[in-house]
Amino acid sequence: MTRDCEEIKSLLGAWLDGELGASEAAEVRLHLQGCASCLGEKARLEKLQSSLKSVLEAKASQLAFEPFWAGVRQRIAEERPWHARLIDWARAVLSPPRLAWAIPAVIIILLAGLSLEQFFPGWRWALNRSNLAAVESIDGHGFNVALLRESKTKTTVIWLFENHEGEEETSAEPVSGGPAF
């Protein structure tokens, strides 16, 4: 597929600068061999480039670069105020691609915390509270009742004793005949 002159002319600048790919450059080169119009355009561009180069080379030696470099050095050495650094940091951290991953990351951490109870039942309460059974009410129906709670072995014991005459119905201490807690 051959390109028309307009296309080739639009590629000439890039071709002269060596910016085209191998196949495209070969196509331009081939077209130039058989097209006087494009060859003329190429000659015009080459002449323009050559003129610009000579002018720039002549003027470059007269340019004073020292003030420019002094300004660059001053900006590098300049201590920026804390709020400007903070804004830069926030801008970098809260840029959309990073923020995009931060949202699910925060949600995952929150859900993981909330879901621990599903996988490790009782972990929260184990941290804050004793793991002993708690007796809310006891009615001995005429028996004496002793209650023992021992945290080391996580043991709660409700012990019943025969109610002897003269003893109170409920007692914190076991009567004789019961186990020596």
Add this chain to the structure above:
Amino acid sequence: MKAKRKLPRSLFRAALLFSLWLALLPAPLGAAEKGQPGVQVKIGTILATNQADCSDSQLSKMKQQLEVIKYRCYHLVKEESQKASWLANAVFEIPGGRSLVVMPQEYRNNRISLKVRLLEGEKPIVDTTVRVPNRGNFLLGGPAHEGGVLILSISAATQ
């Protein structure tokens, strides 16, 4: 340049969709926690005596708990497990013509509230309400039996 801008947007969209999915994920899990179908109640009936030193291998897991009571011999007489519905009675036969009625009342803060009633025939011996840690237990002891005393290990676990 165009392609570079497109990438963060697609990432952002994907992240938002993922977040939405994650946010919806715990809904069924939460529902499962609230609607505990019932409680597995297990009663171990242990005979404690002072006749001779002995050890029952079936009670090895409870060894430390039983040491608190300081009898010389413990023997597992019976073990029974039942699935109990909330606010419904589960009845366990206990040696010596006794029965134990257990009613799971509430599950809160990883604790199961159990209403427990020990009967001797028709006569109530004890009524108690105990908040047991989920998968935990408590001991109810004292009734005389065959030269020793009975100790009931009452444990409960949500299903």
